[in-house]
Amino acid sequence: MTLETSPEVESRVVDKQLALVSVEDVTKHFPIGAGLLGGGSAVRAVDGVSFEVRAGETLGLVGESGCGKSTLGRVIAQLHPATSGKVIFQGQDLVPMRGEKLRRMRQELQMIFQDPYASLNPRMTVGEIIGEPLKNFGLARGKERSNRVHEVMRTCGLNPNFLNRYPHEFSGGQRQRIGIARALVLNPTFIVADEPISALDVSIQAQIVNLMEDLQNRFKLTYLFIAHDLSVVRHLSDRVAVMYLGKIMEIADSHSIYENPLHPYTKALLSSIPIPDPDLEAKRQPILLQGEIPSPVNPPSGCRFHTRCPIAQFPICSEQVPPLESKVDGHLAACHFAGQL
Amino acid sequence: MATAPSDYVFQDEFTADSTYEVGEAVSLWKDAWRRLTSNYFALFGLAVIVLLLLVAIVSQFWTPYPTWKQGIGPTYGGPSAAHPFGLDQVGRDILSRLMGGAAIALAVGLGTALLSSVIGIALGLLAGFYRGWVDTMISLLINVWYGIPDLLVVMLFVVIINSRELKWIIVAISITAWLNMARLVRGQTLALREREFVEAARSIGTRDVGLLTRHILPNALGPIIVQATYLIPAAILFEAFLSFLGLGAPPPEPSWGAMCAEGYKSLQLAAHVTLVPAFALAITLIALNAFGDGLRDALDPRMRR
Ligand SMILES: Nc1ncnc2c1ncn2[C@@H]1O[C@H](COP(=O)(O)OP(=O)(O)OP(=O)(O)O)[C@@H](O)[C@H]1O
Ligand code: SF4
Ligand SMILES: [Mg+2]
Numbered sequence: 001m002t003l004e005t006s007p008e009v010e011s012r013v014v015d016k017q018l019a020l021v022s023v024e025d026v027t028k029h030f031p032i033g034a035g036l037l038g039g040g041s042a043v044r045a046v047d048g049v050s051f052e053v054r055a056g057e058t059l060g061l062v063g064e065s066g067c068g069k070s071t072l073g074r075v076i077a078q079l080h081p082a083t084s085g086k087v088i089f090q091g092q093d094l095v096p097m098r099g100e101k102l103r104r105m106r107q108e109l110q111m112i113f114q115d116p117y118a119s120l121n122p123r124m125t126v127g128e129i130i131g132e133p134l135k136n137f138g139l140a141r142g143k144e145r146s147n148r149v150h151e152v153m154r155t156c157g158l159n160p161n162f163l164n165r166y167p168h169e170f171s172g173g174q175r176q177r178i179g180i181a182r183a184l185v186l187n188p189t190f191i192v193a194d195e196p197i198s199a200l201d202v203s204i205q206a207q208i209v210n211l212m213e214d215l216q217n218r219f220k221l222t223y224l225f226i227a228h229d230l231s232v233v234r235h236l237s238d239r240v241a242v243m244y245l246g247k248i249m250e251i252a253d254s255h256s257i258y259e260n261p262l263h264p265y266t267k268a269l270l271s272s273i274p275i276p277d278p279d280l281e282a283k284r285q286p287i288l289l290q291g292e293i294p295s296p297v298n299p300p301s302g303c304r305f306h307t308r309c310p311i312a313q314f315p316i317c318s319e320q321v322p323p324l325e326s327k328v329d330g331h332l333a334a335c336h337f338a339g340q341l
Numbered sequence: 342m343a344t345a346p347s348d349y350v351f352q353d354e355f356t357a358d359s360t361y362e363v364g365e366a367v368s369l370w371k372d373a374w375r376r377l378t379s380n381y382f383a384l385f386g387l388a389v390i391v392l393l394l395l396v397a398i399v400s401q402f403w404t405p406y407p408t409w410k411q412g413i414g415p416t417y418g419g420p421s422a423a424h425p426f427g428l429d430q431v432g433r434d435i436l437s438r439l440m441g442g443a444a445i446a447l448a449v450g451l452g453t454a455l456l457s458s459v460i461g462i463a464l465g466l467l468a469g470f471y472r473g474w475v476d477t478m479i480s481l482l483i484n485v486w487y488g489i490p491d492l493l494v495v496m497l498f499v500v501i502i503n504s505r506e507l508k509w510i511i512v513a514i515s516i517t518a519w520l521n522m523a524r525l526v527r528g529q530t531l532a533l534r535e536r537e538f539v540e541a542a543r544s545i546g547t548r549d550v551g552l553l554t555r556h557i558l559p560n561a562l563g564p565i566i567v568q569a570t571y572l573i574p575a576a577i578l579f580e581a582f583l584s585f586l587g588l589g590a591p592p593p594e595p596s597w598g599a600m601c602a603e604g605y606k607s608l609q610l611a612a613h614v615t616l617v618p619a620f621a622l623a624i625t626l627i628a629l630n631a632f633g634d635g636l637r638d639a640l641d642p643r644m645r646r
Contacts, residue, residue, distance in 0.1 A: 079540055106546040118537040123559040132555070133545040182545060 003151065004218045008187055012220040014056030016238060020190060020222050021053040021076065026085030028068070028075050032297065044296050045071040047246035049085075050324070053190070058216065058223040060233030060254070062269070063243035064293060069226045070114070072243070073192045076224065077111045078102060089190070107137055110183035114195040116175035120167040126153075126178055127163035133186045148185060155218075156181040157211060173204035177211065184215060190222045198228065209236060230266075231273045234258060242266045245304045246296055248324055252331040262333040264309050264341040287341075303336070311341050373563075376639040383635020389628030397447045400440035408433070408441040409593040417611035426617045430603060435617055438595035442618060445596050446577045446625060449511055453576035456515035458569045461522025466553050468523070469530025476527070483520050491517040491579070499588060507590045510583065514576050525568050529561035536560075563640040570636055574629035581622055597622045 003009065026049050029042035045068040053059045063069050074080045076087050078094050087094045089109060097105060113119035120129055130149045134140045140148050150160040156177045167175055176196060183191055193212065197205040213236060215221060227233045233240060234254065241251040242265065250263040261267045268287040275281045289308045294300050300307050306317040316336055324334040333339075377383055406413050411431040414421075418428035426435035468479035498513040499505060533539060534557065542556050558565075581598030583589040585605075589596050597618040604614030 074540075077544060079544055103546045103548070106544060111541070111544045113537055113541055115537060119541045121538040121542070121556050121560070123562075124555070132542070132547065132551075136546040136548065136551065179541070182541070186545065 003155070003184075003187060006187065009219050012056075012189065014220050016054045016057045018055045019052035020055040020089070021224075022086070022088040023052065023072075023076060024050050024086040024088065026050070026072070026075055026087065027083045028071050028080060029083045041297055044246050044299060046075060046082075047296075047299065049243075049246070049248050051241055051248060051251055053222060053224055054238075056216075056220055056222055057238040058225050058233075058236055060230075060237030060240040061224060061226045061243060062230050062233060062240060063228065065228055066293060066296070067243045068246045068296070069228070069243055070194050073111070073194045073224060073226050077109060077192045078106070079111065103136075107186045108189045110186060110188040110191045112176075112179050112183050112191060112193040112196045115199050116172050116179055117167075117199075119179055120175060122167060125164050125166055126158070126170075129167070129178060130181045130185055133182060137186065139186070152181045152185045155215070156184065157207075171204075172200050173207060176200060176204075176208055180208075180211065180215070184219070187219070188221070190224075192224045192226070194226045195228065196225075197232070212236070229273070230258070230269050242269070245294065245299050247304055248332075248334065249305065250331075250333040250335075251324070252333075256328075256331045260331075260339075262327050262331060262338040263335050264311055264337075265305050266333075267341050268310075303334070305335075311337055313337065373639040377635050380635045380638065382631045383639070386628040386630070386632030386635060389624060390632060393443050393447060393625060393628075396440050397444040400437075400444045404434075404437035404440050406434040406437045408438045408595045410434075417607065417614065419611070419613065427611070427613045429600070429614045430607060430611075433593075435600075435614065438600060439597075439617060439621055441595035442597040442600060442621070443625075445507065445590065445594060446580070446622075448507060449514070449580040450573035450577045450629070452508075452511040453514045453518055453580075454569045454572040456511065457518035457572060457576075458522050458565065460515065461519035462526050462558070462565065464519070465523040465526025465528075466530050466557065469527040470534055470549070470553060470557065472531070479523070479527070483523055486517075486520055495579075495583065496588065505589065505591050507594070510580060510590055511576075514579050514583075518572055518576060518579075522565070522568050522572070525564055526561060529564060530557055533557045533560055567633060567637040567640060570629070570633040574626045574633070577622070577629070578626060 026046055027044070028046040029044050031040050031042045033040045047068075049072060051059075061069055061072065071080065075082045078087070078097070082095045085095065089105070092105075094102070094105060094109075124132070127146070127149055130152060131145055134145050134148060139145075146163075149163070153160045153163070158174065158177050158181060162169075167178065170178065180196075196212070197208050200208060212223070212225075216223060225233055225237060230240070230242075237254045239251065239253045240257045242249045242257070242263065244265050250257065250261065250266045252262075257266060258270065261270055264287075268289050271285065271287045275284055287310060289310075291308050294304070294307055300318070302316070302318040302320055303309070303312070303322050306312045306314075309317065312318075313336070320336065322334045322336045324332050327333050327338050400408075411433055413432055413434050414424055414428045416428065416430060416432045418424060418432070420427045424434050424436065426439060429435055429438070464479050464482075468476040494517045495513045498516065499509065502509050502513075534552075539552060539556050542552055547555070580589055580596065581601070584596040584598030585602040587602065589598055592599065600618035601615050601622070604611070604616075604618070608615055
């Protein structure tokens with residue numbers, strides 16, 4: 001029996017209205033200089049985020065470097081404990097789970113990492129790396145395990161003859177395939193992919209994206225796909241969430257985000273993407289954001305974007321936090337003047 | 342390609358993609374071996390170690406004369422054809438005793454390196470991995486242990502065990518020698534536990550034991566081997582010192598340290614009785630340290646001073 005005809009995959013629901021993962025008011029603060037006198041401050045990497053990922057969809061998560069995307073991904077994948085909030089997966093809150101219960105849960109919820117060099121153990125062979133998840137859960141032994149590893153390697157475009165090679169003998173693109181195979185071998189439902197292509201050569205990026213799309217169709221996977229740039233996730237996301245300084249600024253289906261962005265930050269990000277059509281490119285007017293991204297240790301009051309927003313109005317923008325709310329049918333934005341730029 | 346590509350298509354892609362990177366890097370160990378064998382001082386060390394090992398093994402089956410047998414020839418007899426290194430204060434053959442001493446030195450060196458490494462690695466892994474109160478306790482133990490003189494620990498141990506058998510001497514030296522290994526492994530573990538492949542291993546449901554044995558330990562092996570190599574000469578020297586003081590393996594065991602001590606009283610009369618084992622000890626220590634340095638440089642060129 002192959003993986004895609006297994007009962008787990010057969011019974012998997014693809015219903016893009018149904019929440020598979022619900023993130024509820026999640027925060028992740030990294031304490032700094034804590035200890036002495038108690039009153040240490042913290043990096044507020046993720047600061048009150050709520051959204052859902054729907055069964056079978058790809059949700060793109062986009063934002064500039066340092067805005068907390070990886071941290072959010074790791075909190076959802078339970079690699080960092082959340083400071084507060086809930087991550088509800090298949091009806092259960094993962095945040096308070098510990099030990100064996102959490103370990104069991106990991107079968108369903110996998111992660112693909114940004115750096116295909118750092119995320120593979122240099123002392124293990126490819127076969128050992130891809131077989132390890134099976135070993136951890138006692139899922140297949142001996143011949144059966146190696147058959148599964150072979151199958152998954154082929155599925156991910158890796159030559160099974162190279163089972164006994166070490167990661168350093170492969171190129172970046174192939175290493176990323178190894179990372180994908182490792183995540184896939186457990187037959188998970190949900191995969192957090194943290195910038196899976198940004199470390200790769202441009203020529204290889206499309207191959208990896210195609211592979212991930214193919215796998216999604218065959219195994220009815222749900223993705224949270226993290227990228228730092230809206231153009232990367234454009235054609236593979238069903239919906240897109242835009243993050244700034246630890247908060248979600250806008251979330252909507254891809255079409256609405258790209259055609260009708262409501263948040264000035266999204267608009268600025270979009271305007272900075274070059275357009276392949278030379279006529280349109282000539283007319284493109286990039287909205288240049290002034291200033292640096294503020295520190296997540298001390299984020300601006302009110303709307304976090306007010307220090308750089310071209311349409312900010314005072315004092316409202318610096319005093320009142322704009323809630324992330326529906327502006328037009330299911331298109332959520334966190335801005336007092338959404339759609340006015 | 343976008344519509345359900347077959348496995349075959351991916352295989353093609355694979356071969357196309359793989360052409361430019363095959364043979365990109367030699368394995369780490371092969372590379373280290375190449376660097377080691379181009380270092381003559383380290384090779385000299387290795388040669389002496391191999392010789393020592395052979396002599397030690399041979400001595401278990403054959404020596405020119407029994408190592409314990411007295412009155413084989415004239416007391417304090419000088420070097421001769423029958424006794425290349427002469428005879429000692431009770432007329433024992435020094436060459437035979439030197440050979441037996443090589444076995445003792447190696448047993449002590451390797452035994453101590455192994456046992457103290459096991460202790461140091463285990464405690465270092467636990468402290469570095471679990472941090473928190475586990476680390477606090479282990480670090481406290483290390484710091485307190487550092488403050489207590491090794492000789493005192495060994496003497497107390499020997500008194501408590503009430504035996505000077507070689508295996509107990511090895512245990513006694515080991516419980517003083519694990520501290521540096523524990524510190525090293527703790528530091529390595531603290532750094533390695535933050536690496537992304539360890540996080541990745543956690544995400545695929547690897548238990549703590551697996552994280553420690555499959556992911557952290559193998560990646561700390563280079564520095565551990567180097568540290569263990571330095572433990573060997575240190576233990577040999579310590580055992581020689583103990584025997585010199587009369588605290589080592591009891592007579593008539595031909596420990597080099599004991600041989601030095603016995604000949605020391607008659608240094609002016611018959612210098613060879615002391616000089617021969619002292620020279621053997623010196624050569625052995627130099628060789629082992631040279632090999633250790635070579636290994637360190639070979640395994641981690643960045644550590645070179
Ligand atoms: N373990 C940590 N300890 C302290 N601060 C951290 C830690 N991890 C991340 N941070 C901080 O949290 C903030 C968000 O980091 P994060 O890596 O999530 O950003 P990102 O959006 O993924 O950025 P990038 O595009 O560079 O990957 C940054 O300011 C970062 O310095
Ligand atoms: S709330 Fe104000 S500052 Fe924030 S994005 Fe909207 S207009 Fe700009
Ligand atoms: Mg990141």
